[in-house]
Amino acid sequence: MDWYRVQALVVKEFLALLRNKASRMVLIGPPVIQLIVFSYAATFNLHNVPIAIYNEDAGGAARQLIARFQGSPYFSIGRMLKSGRRIKNIISDKKALLVLRIGPRFSRDLALHRTARVEVLVDGRNSNTGLIALSDVNAVIQAFSVHWAGTHGWRAAPAILVTRAWFNPNLRSRWFIVPGVVGLLTLVVALLVTGLSVAREREAGTFDQLLVTPLGPWEILLGKALPGFLIGGLEATLIIVVAILWFRVPFMGSVLALYLGLFLFLLAAIGVGLAISSASATQQQGLLGVFLFLVPAVILSGFATPIANMPLPVQYLTYLNPLRYFLVILRGVFLEGDGIAILWAQYIPLVAIGLVTMTIATWLFRRRLT
């Protein structure tokens, strides 16, 4: 291995990537913008969801219940209905996500120490949002119920739930999503830098020239991979800093564990990118390959939907996905304070994926020539 030769190749790769103003911009601008936009957008916590209330009760208890909804940050009460006829249209036209209906006997039942009923009608077109809204409604009514029982001398239930959440006491989904976005964007950058690097030269015919230089296949591999490590590492650092300083995601674990994970993840992602690139004859095929890898890799990583909910064969498939392991590392280091000792089981598969894909890439360099 001749370092001088490798260094020359690395310089050439950087020039090819950064020479064009447009490609400089697409490499650096979008990841940061996307981190900000997606981190604000990707939340499962509801906020200001439009609801409508149909109150048939004239009593003070119903007013107290409504006041609790008015004070809740989850809901914004769009309209107070005068009759029940329009409930169906209001939900199907998406004017309100849910309608709360307080019956005419609500205050009277409560005054007589009888259970008062409240009806909630939810739009299930997005059933996850519907369920979250329903559980927020339940929480508001539960709080009202407990308060009412305490102040009006009702008998207490035999047992009550006392709930606590570890690592994320307020259950802010942003703390879960932002480290995920860090992993997602690092993968995108690493694939972009490496996924077309060989294919571009194949299409231009310069790859054959590269193969007849004194550079060995492993030196070519190193020359092609190093820019990915440098750009990927720098951009990941930038996004991590933004995640900590801007989004205030707590960073509980060790920096060393995070960077070991980042290095190994880049090894695996760059390996995949180079393997795709060396397998394709044109840039179009290379880009198609990057897409065909990236799209499932995002969905099957546990970024938005948990892997444990997937059917077993799909769960096995996720073991091939480097992003799956990196997300565990990121969330573990950020929120749970994990160190290297706990994360071994995540590092080893990344090394394996990296070595296998890099070997395939090197092997494909030569094979295409014949």
Added chain:
Amino acid sequence: MNRQRLRGLIRKEALQILRDPSSIAIAFVMPFVLLLLFGYGVSLDARHVPIALVAAHPTAQTSGLFSGFRQSPYFRPRTYADIVAARRALMRGRVDAIIWLRPDFTRKALGGGAAPVGVIANGVNANNARIIEGYIQGVWASWLAEQARERGQPLVVPVDVRSRVWFNPALRSHDYLVPGLIAVIMTLIGALLTALVVAREWERGTMEALMASPATIAEILVGKLVPYFFLGMGGMALSVVMAIVVFAVPLVGSLWVLFLCAALFLLTALGMGLLISTIARNQFVAGMIALVTTYLPAFILSGFIFDIHSMPWPIRILTHIIAARYFVSTLQTLFLAGDVWPVIAGNMAALAVIAVFFLVAVARISHKRLD
């Protein structure tokens, strides 16, 4: 517009598609594979959640409550001898939550009441934690009702919530995720189909040759759009058939409305691809921009999984320029609720505006560049 020239151009593009199988692969193989993978892979319905059960003093009361967890399909409970062991299991990720009954649980439950049931959840995945808490509440509530029945005292709570979920009463997350996925996948495919193809023509200089021919910009654009439009509609039809047949999503609305909206949406996606490749004129840059502006925004900003109302207002405004937003809402409505015109008409108008904007922008930019 000259009919004969236009026919010639369409024929040229169609031949190009037929001779390079990669466009056909994008239009048909990609939606098939992706929809299959996502349809089975994406689910927000938690099942068999591992939880730890800890009773400091096991009694008939505690085992009565625990048997509710054992019988629930949502949980896979494990019993731990003490809270220290359970906490360690939570720390290592072996369980997602702990149900902890302290030594005085039975005495309080039989006495004055309000005996605390300690629930400790791993909050890292906040959404999942909330879903699990909901399940735990369900088990707790039915145990309370059972206790009340056994003692012969009716359970009296001040307010009881009766909820009904419309359009998806079984709460199958598939039924809304699969229509949303069609929008995400078709955004990707529509833009990919045109983004790369035109960028390659610019890169190779054949676009300039086309422009130097007597054909006008409008004819060249229409010539490019028509064959890819039919290709994209083929992929769309395949996705809809898969949603109905493979994933058994009910189609409540009418097929012709679905077809009309799909056609409008495809125009926006193809137009976006054309615009990207016209601006970039370079396959690498066009590919990057297509990647950055189509797939992830369609996934995150369209309301497909994340609720748009809950986003901060600058992001909410931004979502209005994402065509997938309108298509996701249209598809979810058409599949689950039916032809609700107040929702669909607004979405169609927005899609039409975006499509016209993209196509006019493409025509303008191509024209200017050649001068």
